[in-house]
Amino acid sequence: MTREADAVAAPSRWRRGRVLAGLAALTAVLLVGHRAVPNTPGRLGSLLEAFLPWLGLAVVPLLALAALRRAPLALLAVVLPVTAWAYAFGGLLLPAADPDDGARDLLVVQHNVSDVNADPTGTARVLAAEGADLIALEELVPDALPAYEKALAPAYPFHEVRGTVGLWSRHPLAGTRTVDIRPADIEEPWSRGLRTVAATPHGEVTVYVAHLPSIRIGVTGLASARRDESARLLGAALDAEETAGPLLVLGDLNATVDDRGLAPLTSRLSVPRRGFAFSFPASFPLTRIDQVLARDAAVDRVRTLPRTGSDHLPVAARVTLDRGPGAA
Numbered sequence: 001m002t003r004e005a006d007a008v009a010a011p012s013r014w015r016r017g018r019v020l021a022g023l024a025a026l027t028a029v030l031l032v033g034h035r036a037v038p039n040t041p042g043r044l045g046s047l048l049e050a051f052l053p054w055l056g057l058a059v060v061p062l063l064a065l066a067a068l069r070r071a072p073l074a075l076l077a078v079v080l081p082v083t084a085w086a087y088a089f090g091g092l093l094l095p096a097a098d099p100d101d102g103a104r105d106l107l108v109v110q111h112n113v114s115d116v117n118a119d120p121t122g123t124a125r126v127l128a129a130e131g132a133d134l135i136a137l138e139e140l141v142p143d144a145l146p147a148y149e150k151a152l153a154p155a156y157p158f159h160e161v162r163g164t165v166g167l168w169s170r171h172p173l174a175g176t177r178t179v180d181i182r183p184a185d186i187e188e189p190w191s192r193g194l195r196t197v198a199a200t201p202h203g204e205v206t207v208y209v210a211h212l213p214s215i216r217i218g219v220t221g222l223a224s225a226r227r228d229e230s231a232r233l234l235g236a237a238l239d240a241e242e243t244a245g246p247l248l249v250l251g252d253l254n255a256t257v258d259d260r261g262l263a264p265l266t267s268r269l270s271v272p273r274r275g276f277a278f279s280f281p282a283s284f285p286l287t288r289i290d291q292v293l294a295r296d297a298a299v300d301r302v303r304t305l306p307r308t309g310s311d312h313l314p315v316a317a318r319v320t321l322d323r324g325p326g327a328a
Contacts, residue, residue, distance in 0.1 A: 017071025020062055027058045028080035031088050035260060042221020049258040050215075050222070050287055053276065056085035089276075096274045096301040096318075104202035104321040107132040110290050112139050112211070112252040113148070114310035115164075120144040123308040124151030130305060130316055131155075134198060135168040136250035138211040139310075163191025165209045165251070172199045175243075181210060181233040183226040193234065197243060202321050205297075206243045210234055210251035227254050228261040235264030238295070246321045247295040252312065254289050262291075269293035272317060274301040279313040292317040 030037070034052060037045040048055075059081050066074035109132040113123055117139075124147065127135050137148065140161060148166075149159065156168035160176040167173065179193030192211040197204050212234070213226035231253070241247065249269060255262040257271040271293060278285035285304070290312055292299050298320045305314040 015073075017066055017069050017074030017077075020066050020069070020071060020074035021077035023058075024062050024074065024077035024080050027055060027062070028084040031055055031081060031084040034258070039260065043224055043261075044221060046224055046255075046259050046261050047217070047222040049260060050256055052256070052258045053085075053089050054286070056081065056089070059085070092272075092274055092276055094274060106134065106200060106202070106205065106319045106321065107316065108134045108136070108248065108250060108292055108319055109305070109314055109316045110136045110250045110252075110292055111305075111308070111314035112290060112310060112312040113137050113144070113308070114312065115139040115141045115144075117144065117309040119309040120147035121151050123310065124148050126306055126308050127314055128152055128155050130314075132316060133170050133200065134207060134248075134250070136207075136209045137166045137168070138164060138192070138209070138252045140164050140166050160194060160196050162194035163189075165192055165194055165211050167194065167196060167198075167207060167209050167250075169198050171201070173197065174199065179208060179210065179234065179237050181212070181230045181237070183213060183229045183233075186213075186226070192230075193237075195237070195241075204243070204245055205321065206241065206245065206247040208234070208238070208247070208249045208251070210249065210253065212251070212253045212255065215254050224255075224261050231255070231262055231264045235268060238265070238268055246297040246319075248297065248319065249291070249293040251291060252289060253291045255291075256287055256289060257291065257293075265293060269295050270298060272299040272302040275303050277302040277304045277313075277315050279304055279315050280311070282307050282311050282313050285313060288315070290315045292319070294319055297321045 039045040063078050109127050152168045158173045159168040160173050162178045173196045176196040179195050181193040182190045195208050197206050212230045215227050216223040257266055277288050279288045279290040300318045302317040
């Protein structure tokens with residue numbers, strides 16, 4: 001090839017792959033700027049945020065196509081979504097710090113046990129084996145409740161149940177009350193929130209257990225109005241909380257911490273610093289909708305536990321009471 005031909009070919013190579021480069025840039029923008037995606041129609045923004053970490057997989061076909069086309073511009077552009085994903089989620093992959101012997105830590109477990117769980121006793125044994133201080137359960141149905149009470153009683157002598165949610169504790173509980181998070185259009189009996197105070201060896205910890213309404217994905221998009229309303233009611237309850245000190249929210253919130261529908265909670269509470277812990281569906285976990293959130297405390301790491309008879313995986317988290325949301 002002559003020098004003249006080389007001079008013509010070089011700009012041509014850099015013009016190849018402009019569409020791929022544009023898609024790479026768009027992926028990066030969505031990863032870091034997902035809140036700019038409008039929620040109407042069909043709550044598209046929340047739908048994107050429900051599976052946001054998986055958007056990083058777009059890098060694989062983009063990189064393959066850029067290499068196949070020998071497009072330098074596209075190959076360079078793929079760096080953008082890689083960097084954006086690392087910025088948004090890379091910290092969750094870092095190892096957790098070694099526990100500080102002097103820290104005031106609590107181990108908590110959160111699990112939607114499923115109202116059609118055929119083995120509540122076996123489920124309770126899996127949860128108890130973790131040795132947690134607190135175990136929060138949702139979808140407790142009357143027929144299964146005695147099995148959970150019996151199986152958990154030896155290690156967890158204190159428990160409170162309101163409606164279909166409950167908390168089992170190694171430490172005394174007091175001041176328990178129902179938290180009304182029922183959306184206005186639900187007229188039938190519906191109780192999915194409680195608040196109590198656990199007298200731990202490290203001091204009193206206020207604990208909320210909640211199960212927000214389910215969402216549905218259909219031809220019109222994401223149906224999450226009830227969940228969003230319930231999250232606002234729970235956020236208002238937190239604002240009205242008068243007890244000082246650490247506060248935990250445990251529950252099946254039917255939303256990821258990236259979902260703007262959970263903003264009434266995530267704007268007030270700290271989220272886990274380490275771990276993805278995808279918990280739903282149990283058969284092929286794609287997202288974590290089972291949450292451990294904290295105020296005046298730090299959720300250091302969240303992880304999943306072995307599968308039970310539920311369609312959710314249990315999640316466990318270590319909570320450090322010494323450090324608040326802004327601690328290093």
